[in-house]
Amino acid sequence: MLSDFVKNCGKVYGVAYNYKYPAAHPFMQLKEPAIFLKAPSDFITEGQPIVIPKGYTLIEELTLGVVIGKTCKKVTVENALDYIGGYCVAFDMTALNEWYRNVSQKVHWTTSKTFDTSCPVSSFIPKETIPDPNNVELFATINGKPQQSGKTSELAFSAAQLISFISQHHTLEPNDVILVGTPPMAGTVRAGDVIKGGIKGGVTIEFRLKDDE
Template sequence: MSVSTLEDFVKNCRNIYGAAFNYMYPSSDPFKRVEEPELFLKAPTDFITEGQSIKIPNGFTVIEEVTLGVIIGNICKKVNVEDALDYVGGYCVAFDMTAINELQKNISQKVPWTTSKSFDTSCPVSGFITKEAIPDPNNVELFATINGKLQQNGSTSELRFTAAELISFISQQHTLEPNDVILIGTPPVAGTVRAGDAIIGGIKGGVTIKFDVKDD
């Protein structure tokens, strides 16, 4: 698919996949024995772009989680890891906004994460980043700040499962389509955001995004 078509991924996306627990945390992390990708879904209506505000739903305690988003460029079904990056059309910087109080409830009750991961404005993203601008998605330095204070800092080299492995894994059961987005994981340590905060996330030396936070 042409780059010009993928530039409208926010408008054309049908599926947002997220990878949970996908960074190497200290050995005390209770989820350290992840043997295959743990996935969640967001709705495409969760997207917002710069100039719009993140809105915190009533009763939610929300954290920011900066991540690299992989944008699929071609129809992708049952691909192997070695070929998976051939199906990437580009990238974006994203925040996976998470209602942490709801997530704790979801985990304890062993129910899907829908209420904690997918709500209006829960997926702020940058514009389209060309594939050529990120020649190696396994070596991208990500950061996030809250009100100017560094909150997150890490590299995609620390992922449990690489972008290629995630694409291959998802494609075994789901046909990935152009403009689908995969949020590949967030580095430590996500921070709580409140109304009035301003958050910035991005790639060191590259694309950044800034959003303000409001109560819904």
């Protein structure tokens, strides 16, 4: 069942540089989505803490998650939305210092993007709750102070484009999740901080951070 996507998810895809920032940015000239993977074991749900690995400096990156509802392979953009089973709200936690190290050494971002508790998510959001994934307003706060805001209409590549693109390379299966991208102004977080994010007027999530013991 899609309501148990946290337990049944096989693949989690993230998308980098996927918002149309106001200022000119070289990454905004990408001709195709910049995809990375997170492990399904990175999922946590409300009530569980985000654990900061020793030596890591974390930033929070709020995103809408698309939960795939049925198997799809090499689907067109025009048909892609038919394969959405529902949604979730998520934080793509990123180790910023590790990311800089990855970039400087010209290696992939795996160690900065996927680690235990790095993908806090909401419960399953039924598809009918969000009639148009291109018209969702997201927000995030750190300790109650506004940090991020953005609309999915500002995505460089829409949910339909992402599903179509990924399905050319991987067969997408029920419960797979695509994190469509984070709005500008992701913030640094520390142990003791509380981050909250969600859909304006809709589902929200809240998590506390703690240091690894």
